[in-house]
Amino acid sequence: MSVALSRPVVRRRSGRRLPASFVVGVVLLGVLALAAVLAPVLVSSPNQLHLGSALQGPSAAHPFGTDEYGRDVLGRVLVATGTDLEIGLFCVLPALFIGTVLGTLAGYFGGWLDMALMRIVDVLVAFPFMVLVIAIVAALGVGITNMFIAVAAVAWVSYARLARSEVQVIRQLDYIRAARVLGFSHRRILSRHVLPNVVVQPLVYCTSDFVGYILLCSALGYLGLGVQPPNAEWGTMIADGKNFLAQAPWISIFPGCAIVVVGIACILVGNSLGDVLRPEAKK
Amino acid sequence: MTEPILQLTDVSKSFPIRAERGRGMPRLQRERLHALQRVSLKVSEGETLGIVGESGCGKSTLAKLLVRLLQPDSGQVFYRGRELKTVASRDLRRIQMVFQNPYGSLNPRLTIGNAVAEPLRVYELVDRKGVSAEVDRLLEQVGLASAIKDRYPLELSGGQCQRVAIARALAVRPEILIADEAVSSLDVSVQAQILNLLADLRDALNLTVIAISHDLGVIEYLCDRIGVMYLGHLVEWGTGTDVLKQPGHPYTRGLLESVPSLDPSNRSADSGVRGELPSAITLPEGCVFRPRCPRAQGECIKPPPTINLNDEHWANCFFATDVQRDGAKHDAAAS
Amino acid sequence: MNRALSPGVTPRPTPAATASDPATLLAVRDLSVVYRRAHAVVHAVDSVSFSVGRGKIVGIVGESGSGKTTVIRAIMRLLRQPPAEVPGGEILFEGQDLLALTPRQMRAVRGARIAQIFQDPFASLNPVVPVGKQIAEAARYRRGGSRGDVRGRVLEVMNLVGIPDARRRLKMYPDELSGGLRQRVAMASALMLSPGLLLADEPTTALDVTIQDQILKLLRSLRDELGTSVIIVTHDLGVVAQTCDHVIVMYAGRVVENGPVAQVLLSPAHPYTRALLDAIPHGVGRDSRLRPIPGAPPDLSSLPAGCAFADRCRFAVERCRTEVPPLEEHSAGHFSACIRRAELSNEL
Numbered sequence: 015m016s017v018a019l020s021r022p023v024v025r026r027r028s029g030r031r032l033p034a035s036f037v038v039g040v041v042l043l044g045v046l047a048l049a050a051v052l053a054p055v056l057v058s059s060p061n062q063l064h065l066g067s068a069l070q071g072p073s074a075a076h077p078f079g080t081d082e083y084g085r086d087v088l089g090r091v092l093v094a095t096g097t098d099l100e101i102g103l104f105c106v107l108p109a110l111f112i113g114t115v116l117g118t119l120a121g122y123f124g125g126w127l128d129m130a131l132m133r134i135v136d137v138l139v140a141f142p143f144m145v146l147v148i149a150i151v152a153a154l155g156v157g158i159t160n161m162f163i164a165v166a167a168v169a170w171v172s173y174a175r176l177a178r179s180e181v182q183v184i185r186q187l188d189y190i191r192a193a194r195v196l197g198f199s200h201r202r203i204l205s206r207h208v209l210p211n212v213v214v215q216p217l218v219y220c221t222s223d224f225v226g227y228i229l230l231c232s233a234l235g236y237l238g239l240g241v242q243p244p245n246a247e248w249g250t251m252i253a254d255g256k257n258f259l260a261q262a263p264w265i266s267i268f269p270g271c272a273i274v275v276v277g278i279a280c281i282l283v284g285n286s287l288g289d290v291l292r293p294e295a296k297k
Numbered sequence: 298m299t300e301p302i303l304q305l306t307d308v309s310k311s312f313p314i315r316a317e318r319g320r321g322m323p324r325l326q327r328e329r330l331h332a333l334q335r336v337s338l339k340v341s342e343g344e345t346l347g348i349v350g351e352s353g354c355g356k357s358t359l360a361k362l363l364v365r366l367l368q369p370d371s372g373q374v375f376y377r378g379r380e381l382k383t384v385a386s387r388d389l390r391r392i393q394m395v396f397q398n399p400y401g402s403l404n405p406r407l408t409i410g411n412a413v414a415e416p417l418r419v420y421e422l423v424d425r426k427g428v429s430a431e432v433d434r435l436l437e438q439v440g441l442a443s444a445i446k447d448r449y450p451l452e453l454s455g456g457q458c459q460r461v462a463i464a465r466a467l468a469v470r471p472e473i474l475i476a477d478e479a480v481s482s483l484d485v486s487v488q489a490q491i492l493n494l495l496a497d498l499r500d501a502l503n504l505t506v507i508a509i510s511h512d513l514g515v516i517e518y519l520c521d522r523i524g525v526m527y528l529g530h531l532v533e534w535g536t537g538t539d540v541l542k543q544p545g546h547p548y549t550r551g552l553l554e555s556v557p558s559l560d561p562s563n564r565s566a567d568s569g570v571r572g573e574l575p576s577a578i579t580l581p582e583g584c585v586f587r588p589r590c591p592r593a594q595g596e597c598i599k600p601p602p603t604i605n606l607n608d609e610h611w612a613n614c615f616f617a618t619d620v621q622r623d624g625a626k627h628d629a630a631a632s
Numbered sequence: 633m634n635r636a637l638s639p640g641v642t643p644r645p646t647p648a649a650t651a652s653d654p655a656t657l658l659a660v661r662d663l664s665v666v667y668r669r670a671h672a673v674v675h676a677v678d679s680v681s682f683s684v685g686r687g688k689i690v691g692i693v694g695e696s697g698s699g700k701t702t703v704i705r706a707i708m709r710l711l712r713q714p715p716a717e718v719p720g721g722e723i724l725f726e727g728q729d730l731l732a733l734t735p736r737q738m739r740a741v742r743g744a745r746i747a748q749i750f751q752d753p754f755a756s757l758n759p760v761v762p763v764g765k766q767i768a769e770a771a772r773y774r775r776g777g778s779r780g781d782v783r784g785r786v787l788e789v790m791n792l793v794g795i796p797d798a799r800r801r802l803k804m805y806p807d808e809l810s811g812g813l814r815q816r817v818a819m820a821s822a823l824m825l826s827p828g829l830l831l832a833d834e835p836t837t838a839l840d841v842t843i844q845d846q847i848l849k850l851l852r853s854l855r856d857e858l859g860t861s862v863i864i865v866t867h868d869l870g871v872v873a874q875t876c877d878h879v880i881v882m883y884a885g886r887v888v889e890n891g892p893v894a895q896v897l898l899s900p901a902h903p904y905t906r907a908l909l910d911a912i913p914h915g916v917g918r919d920s921r922l923r924p925i926p927g928a929p930p931d932l933s934s935l936p937a938g939c940a941f942a943d944r945c946r947f948a949v950e951r952c953r954t955e956v957p958p959l960e961e962h963s964a965g966h967f968s969a970c971i972r973r974a975e976l977s978n979e980l
Contacts, residue, residue, distance in 0.1 A: 195366065196390060196393070206415075485908060485912060486925035487928070488911070492924075496921075511841060554845075556870065556914075557870030559870055566849065569842055
């Protein structure tokens with residue numbers, strides 16, 4: 015009864031070759047992470063004032079120059095790496111997690127769960143994002159942790175919607191029906207069949223949100239609601255340097271470049287993340 | 298007479314319509330799409346039943362009811378004498394299904410090996426060490442080499458995917474296999490391979506098969522018994538020979554005449570069934586086939602009776618015996 | 633593709649009639665189409681030749697990957713180039729080579745002299761425009777005329793394709809119509825400018841068999857009443873048997889058999905046609921056995937030397953794998969690309 019194995023539709027790729035852009039992006043992020051980890055070792059007292067050497071241009075001693083308080087910009091940029099990466103992660107991850115889970119459950123089970131969730135989403139979406147975040151931070155008090163809470167409370171909504179619409183497509187596919195006919199529990203279907211297919215889009219989405227939240231934090235810092243001085247953070251460094259753009263542009267430029275680098279890394283990873291996570295979808 | 302393995306009594310199912318048309322005011326009253334209307338049938342163990350009908354006839358809804366993906370609005374579904382909704386999940390696996398779209402029925406992220414092994418693991422049908430061997434055995438049973446275990450569905454052809462789907466369904470040792478348009482998406486040559494496979498498996502494993510299709514050729518090849526559906530009603534029922542050679546219902550007759558014959562010299566100018574399918578929201582009064590029936594008369598405005606044409610063959614038409622007799626005359630004249 | 637003829641083999645007579653033959657509407661000669669992908673060149677259509685007479689219905693039948701849809705796209709010049717390329721061939725329509733026309737000239741042909749209907753009528757109709765308007769649109773930009781004239785013509789073609797209650801349906805939207813009606817609307821649009829040739833790509837595959845029956849009979853009556861030639865692309869031999877005058881059987885991008893429908897279906901001259909007929913579960917009862925075709929169609933980017941069907945053919949011999957068999961005349965008007973067709977005539 016055996017029939018000769020007919021030719022496959024797609025040639026199986028010999029080993030998995032990751033796209034170049036993905037590798038570059040990941041390496042870049044890796045370097046940044048390394049810098050963040052090593053910063054406390056490499057840099058001593060980044061917040062120490064040295065008023066005598068204020069506003070000096072890039073030199074051998076200070077490759078990125080010094081700011082208006084005489085602090086080494088390079089050192090502060092390095093130290094801020096940790097802070098900003100942390101900000102990006104802690105803003106994105108809770109929202110991603112909460113949003114994807116809630117959206118998946120709502121989309122999968124439908125009914126009152128879906129209706130309830132969508133009404134909450136409708137309400138939250140009616141408010142401008144920044145306004146809500148600021149309001150919550152103002153209510154909870156200033157500080158970086160409260161900022162994380164505020165963002166998580168507001169940002170989960172877009173992930174929820176994204177996950178929900180993905181689930182609604184997948185739910186109709188026969189392999190989900192087959193799993194139910196095979197008698198698999200909802201838990202198994204959700205964890206093994208639905209989530210792995212649903213999570214790709216939100217993950218790609220969050221790579222672009224990552225940089226967005228770093229910028230959000232600098233905006234909040236500008237308003238006095240984010241990272242408090244004298245702690246180093248790229249956004250606040252840029253804001254602080256704005257008064258010296260003519261005479262000492264390096265104070266703002268170098269932290270700015272750091273954000274750009276993170277942004278590029280995220281885009282590189284984000285663009286190819288979809289392909290990396292779904293190699294079997296390449297025909 | 299042994300108890301039927303599956304039985305439906307007076308099953309009806311309808312769906313609410315969301316009145317979203319995008320134009321004008323949304324409808325205020327709740328309209329319903331009547332998918333199944335008081336369908337009753339019995340399936341004996343080991344036999345192959347074919348359900349044939351065109352779009353809107355309710356056959357997909359029927360399939361979903363049999364695997365408990367849907368619950369009937371009224372009427373009961375019995376499996377081995379017990380109502381389906383009281384049967385434990387673990388026993389429901391005895392009724393399995395193969396779907397139409399071969400690629401859609403496999404999770405694109407799972408390798409073939411994992412897809413077939415999963416039910417084995419969930420139900421602990423073999424111990425851990427035996428899983429791989431059992432997967433090999435199942436794949437071989439459907440005509441696939443075990444090397445295919447590491448591939449992903451999108452690397453396979455449609456026919457191969459369908460074989461994998463069958464292997465996965467067989468993993469849980471089902472008694473009843475429902476093939477819901479299982480070969481409709483396949484090329485003719487591959488379709489024939491899968492049909493032969495299903496026939497062989499059915500004989501080797503003594504499966505009860507319910508084949509749901511719009512293709513009369515497929516039904517004829519596989520089935521002992523045929524039920525013809527139209528607009529949610531079961532309009533004719535009998536053995537394969539009875540229904541296909543001596544139909545008693547005008548719709549069955551029209552359907553058979555519509556199938557394009559492979560003989561180019563046999564071309565008729567009249568359509569098998571004229572007109573369009575009416576909406577399933579407001580069903581025609583009385584016999585649902587009345588608006589398109591060439592024999593429709595005054596009395597057809599009343600619900601048609603079930604006329605027994607022989608012990609195992611019935612049709613829901615006032616004129617069933619006439620249809621059968623006229624059909625026989627027509628066929629004799631044509632040959 | 634260049635294929636040197638072995639010595640001693642006479643050049644084959646092309647099944648396509650010459651361009652000057654007035655009874656021939658369309659003559660395709662040695663048409664080849666390739667797709668250039670990143671790592672491979674896919675030979676979708678390989679030296680295909682056939683002709684369509686005036687007032688004839690020709691069927692092109694084959695399974696997926698046979699190239700039949702690509703041929704239609706090539707005729708309508710709707711291939712995306714790149715990645716598609718047409719390395720060779722001519723498509724002579726009413727004496728003109730369509731492949732040599734400028735895009736502007738081709739636009740004048742498309743819709744007006746050659747029209748097409750597609751498999752999924754819902755996808756080929758605009759869901760937000762009423763059907764009457766869509767049918768009218770096909771003509772409005774070409775023929776001019778007052779709105780009354782156009783509307784009159786629209787109602788005329790709607791009656792021609794058997795749309796009941798046409799006046800009321802003018803304002804309806806595609807989603808309010810059934811599949812069969814939508815296909816009729818698509819046909820009405822196609823007929824607005826009275827094309828000489830209608831290309832129908834799997835026109836009934838998505839329809840119920842009773843509706844398919846109606847549509848096929850409609851195509852025949854259109855041919856009878858208007859003299860429109862039709863090319864039907866399908867995988868269903870039954871459709872071919874009921875509708876076509878001539879049939880072209882394609883496999884792996886090549887024509888393997890070509891001839892009057894009665895001859896090809898009742899006395900096939902190629903093992904693939906025979907195998908297709910044997911694989912159809914038509915009239916095959918419960919106790920007999922279907923004869924499937926083992927294996928699967930070849931990869932079009934790496935076709936084997938010799939006959940593309942050899943690997944799956946139960947009559948293949950060594951010679952079949954060395955050279956591509958030419959399409960040769962088997963009997964009057966009936967061509968086959970099988971070198972063993974004479975010996976096998978009893979078994980096919």
